[in-house]
Amino acid sequence: MNEGELLILGLLMTESRHGYGINEFIERNLSRVTDMKKPTAYATLERLCRQGYVRVRTEQEGNRPPRKVYAVTPSGEAYFEELLHTNLAQADRLTLGGDIGLMFLDHALRHDALALLRQRLDTTEARLAEMEHAPRHRFGLGVDLAIEHHALLLAAERDWLAGLVRRLGEPAPPEGPQI
Amino acid sequence: MNEGELLILGLLMTESRHGYGINEFIERNLSRVTDMKKPTAYATLERLCRQGYVRVRTEQEGNRPPRKVYAVTPSGEAYFEELLHTNLAQADRLTLGGDIGLMFLDHALRHDALALLRQRLDTTEARLAEMEHAPRHRFGLGVDLAIEHHALLLAAERDWLAGLVRRLGEPAPPEGPQI
């Protein structure tokens, strides 16, 4: 829970930043690990501020738009550590929405199901390729770790999907879960 | 998206049911595939009803509390098929909240990180064991498929975590992503 706050706070632990900068950094560098959107980032910053975990200060360079620069407070550091520990210790629930469809596979024609699952497989392969071609990271050592993790899970997913498509394509599966 | 509606509609495709029964079925038989809660199930039924995808009829057996039994309408069947096709074709985003913590691994003491990740590993192993001991299913063929899928992903997760813990435990990792 509260991965949003962990993310924002973690980024601020390295250096103070403003909302726009944070959002840009996430979009450019962390798109493979999170998909936090702009308004969510702004709202999270505001929330952390209300709770006293970060402090704001308004800055202005030349006649650029003014920036609200956020910095972690001591209580914010403690909170960050707490969130980090909880997050590291917790195993994600791996219940995927895609499994709901699988449950009702027999409601679709086998021919249709095959085509649709092949689409799913294609997407998965594309994502995996993208993940594996990701450059090693300038930011923190841990990002590579997260990407490695993600890639490994995607590979497992691809293998499983490929196996499923193969099984579905065969006329009469002799053993294993029947379809 | 809208896995909730797919789930409820899918259950109703097999036979008409009332809210209480649906919730119970989910808790008892589908806990490994979904974690939909009671109020969500009731609300989803109501929404499907408003949209004309299911029809209600009130039933009463003896002097039990009256039941609102829901049945899929023709337009509901079409909608179900649409949802099913979309769901089968779509690959789930595999961005896990647990990766956020990994990104900031270097903010924790190695000793702490190790202990915490071992906790994560333990949980994962427990879940995997539970998944593998799940009995084969009375309801639909697809449920087994979903469970098989889930178990496979959990196994990949366990292997990766075990590897990570091993790497973290070693004093100076010679290659691969450094920690």
Add this chain to the structure above:
DNA sequence: GGGCGCATGTAATGAGTTACATGATTGA
């Protein structure tokens, strides 16, 4: 009489999304 099972929900809360709103500067 007390608690569990059956059966319905509501209310409060919170988190996240999309689309929209605003306005200045900079570079082609």
Add this chain to the structure above:
DNA sequence: TCAATCATGTAACTCATTACATGCGCCC
């Protein structure tokens, strides 16, 4: 002059969660 970049957000909406509310019947 037009588009992109910088920088802030708000509003409306959806979805889900937790905790609470209600009431009857059945069994011990």
